[in-house]
Amino acid sequence: MKKEYCGLFGIYNHSEAARMAYFGLYAQQHRGQESAGIVTWDGSKIREQKGMGLVPDVFNERHLGKELKGNVAVGHIRYSTTGASLIRNAQPFLVRFGGMHMALAHNGNLINTLELRQELEAQGSIFQTTNDSELFMHLIARYMNGGNLEEAVAKACAKVKGAYSMLLLANNKLIAIKDPHGFRPLSLGRVGDSYVLASETCAFDLLEAEYMRSIEPGEMLVIEDKCVESHSIGEPRPKRQCIFELIYFARPDSRVFGETVYDCRKCMGKVLAREAEVSGDFVMPFPDSGVFAAVGFAHESGLPFEAAMIRNHYVGRTFIQPSQDMRDFSTRVKINPVKSMIRDKKLLIVDDSIVRGTTIRSRVKKLRELGAREIHMRVSCPPIRFPCFYGIDFSSKGELIAAYNDVDEIARFIGLDSLHYLTIEGLRNSVSNPDDFCMACFTGEYPMKPEGWAGKMCLEDEVAVSW
Numbered sequence: 001m002k003k004e005y006c007g008l009f010g011i012y013n014h015s016e017a018a019r020m021a022y023f024g025l026y027a028q029q030h031r032g033q034e035s036a037g038i039v040t041w042d043g044s045k046i047r048e049q050k051g052m053g054l055v056p057d058v059f060n061e062r063h064l065g066k067e068l069k070g071n072v073a074v075g076h077i078r079y080s081t082t083g084a085s086l087i088r089n090a091q092p093f094l095v096r097f098g099g100m101h102m103a104l105a106h107n108g109n110l111i112n113t114l115e116l117r118q119e120l121e122a123q124g125s126i127f128q129t130t131n132d133s134e135l136f137m138h139l140i141a142r143y144m145n146g147g148n149l150e151e152a153v154a155k156a157c158a159k160v161k162g163a164y165s166m167l168l169l170a171n172n173k174l175i176a177i178k179d180p181h182g183f184r185p186l187s188l189g190r191v192g193d194s195y196v197l198a199s200e201t202c203a204f205d206l207l208e209a210e211y212m213r214s215i216e217p218g219e220m221l222v223i224e225d226k227c228v229e230s231h232s233i234g235e236p237r238p239k240r241q242c243i244f245e246l247i248y249f250a251r252p253d254s255r256v257f258g259e260t261v262y263d264c265r266k267c268m269g270k271v272l273a274r275e276a277e278v279s280g281d282f283v284m285p286f287p288d289s290g291v292f293a294a295v296g297f298a299h300e301s302g303l304p305f306e307a308a309m310i311r312n313h314y315v316g317r318t319f320i321q322p323s324q325d326m327r328d329f330s331t332r333v334k335i336n337p338v339k340s341m342i343r344d345k346k347l348l349i350v351d352d353s354i355v356r357g358t359t360i361r362s363r364v365k366k367l368r369e370l371g372a373r374e375i376h377m378r379v380s381c382p383p384i385r386f387p388c389f390y391g392i393d394f395s396s397k398g399e400l401i402a403a404y405n406d407v408d409e410i411a412r413f414i415g416l417d418s419l420h421y422l423t424i425e426g427l428r429n430s431v432s433n434p435d436d437f438c439m440a441c442f443t444g445e446y447p448m449k450p451e452g453w454a455g456k457m458c459l460e461d462e463v464a465v466s467w
């Protein structure tokens, strides 16, 4: 199962900064449901509210109306890709240093964490958390040394390796930073006299903010006194934006990396239909993530689109577990087939990806039990054969069915009559600038190597990565 990672939101110069941050995070809740936090600055004092759970669980009217005062705010929602699921790992990470109040919110994964922590601890640093943001704060503090904040941030960026889109609130400044490869999305917008920053533009839409542009890889954007200044950090490197944002993670109504997610997903479905056509009674998605590729597939193939699986939108993250004999309960509680649609039909299912294959297998089994005549599946991304080191939670090869099985074996395991994946070429043809994307989980060609490992990953390699 893929899990979302983190979402960022920042706002500068707004009388209701905390409330805007709340809705900015609310719109991006799909990016992380483990914890949420907002930090505000009122010109002299910094305030924070963080907690475990969903955005509405963490903040109430008292926080937003009275306590989180100030016209600058930074917010974060988290699904942990590093660090345990603990309140102390919730972000933004707050420090007071050299007369400055700083709050940092980070999306992504650093790949030289262990080495840097050991180096800093040997020099006397003491860490309170296991997350990358604290490490980054230590580096900034070290390089500040009474000097210029922007220079210290740039030096800290030169020291870390990996994926990071970050928002740093430092007294009157709001700073947005993206790593030189630009793995994770971050965009700039405007609402009235205020600047807003968010991982995804669906946050701008909710706040009626106007999208201005995507933060560039290797860019540090400093907002202060209503002025915006752009600086370059580090040597320019080739863009390697995460293609999975477009395949699965981002909301379809968002723009990320300058691309409209809905259009890209639909295009992936169209290309897939051209590559692996099959007849069938209708095209159906496994909701919700396969829907947009399925729409594209149906348009291109001329087959009707049917929503033959229905999602229960009110299932929370936890529910009372049933007894052992209620097999596959957690799969059934989330989606349920429309029985009259299934019997004696030749089904053509479109999904966005297969990670372990176990959930899809139990769904397919259910469709067989309901009398489906044939079940064919088309997947709108190539087989995921390699782990991700840059913040997506399928980091162990053992979890990936395509790492050790070919397409026919996967089809047999799931119980399909046929299975086809979108090719790498097909995926490249579905986005505007294919060379600007990381596709390492399909190809094994990593833009940056994690600690303790060298070379292109082969399927036989076992990678020992510590975080």
Ligand code: SF4
Pocket: 183, 241, 242, 243, 244, 245, 387, 388, 389, 390, 391, 392, 438, 439, 440, 441, 442
């Ligand atoms: S390896 Fe895959 S999931 Fe990870 S950043 Fe690259 S494209 Fe995204």
